[in-house]
Amino acid sequence: MITRVGLQGELMIKLCELADIEQNELKIAIALYVSQYEKCREEKLADFQKSMEQQLLFYGKIKDEQAIRIKELVQKYNELIEKVIVEYNTRFIAIMNEINDTQANHKISMTNLKLSMDFKSDKRKEATKVKKSNYEIVLQECFRQLAECPDELMNKLNQIFRGQSNQLMLRNLSFFEKLKYVFSKERVFQKTMKELETLEEQVTEELKLVNQDTIQNIAIIKDAQIQTQDVFNRMLEG
Secondary structure (H helix, E strand, O other): OOOHHHHHHHHHHHHHHOOOOOHHHHHHHHHHHHHHHHHHHHHHHHHHHHHHHHHHHOOOOOOHHHHHHHHHHHHHHHHHHHHHHHHHHHHHHHHHHHHHHHHHHHHHHHHHHHHHOOOOOHHHHHHHHHHHHHHHHHHHHHHHHHHHHHHHHHHHHHHHOOOOOOOOOHHHOOHHHHHOOOOOHHHHHHHHHHHHHHHHHHHHHHHHHHHHHHHHHHHHHHHHHHHHHHHHHHHHHO
16 A cells, blocks of 8 residues: 555656656645645545544543544554555556656657658658647646546545434433433444444445546546557658
């Protein structure tokens, strides 16, 4: 699993490998991306912990051992959030790899286009010109996918980890309604652990779909790269 520190280091390594790209803009994009999901993570962890504490306080003061159990459940909740973040970070890095490859090929095509100006063959000149243009289109698709990644991550986090604080608002119930609840503090912990088990199953299933989408999205880029070279070859042969 990629840790938060390891992930950001990996992103910056990929950034340094990119050629002829507005690196400052990309650095800002990475910083905003990381800042956005870290803020979302903090809000959801705080919301989860507040929900736990509110439910337990209904039955009296929270003891030290109960505070430790809350901390453990919050950590479990964080681990589930982390799984989703890592899956999207994997997509983010994969797209950056494709940007790196496409940018390198685009740079070669620009050099060849300059050289082709000295060629007598109009066919090669035109083929090289089209190749350069097609790589620019591939780059546009790469950056489109890169820009969509943060929004898709936020949507997925909000979809899976919905607000917890309104799940059991016992304080707002009437006295007779409260009597219907036979929960104890232990039952609150049991209930929460069961909910986390169900949530973990949901995360596992959702990430399978995210992984499939990532594979499909990267395949679109790779296919466009292959088609760009095929078009170039056909124009030379035609």
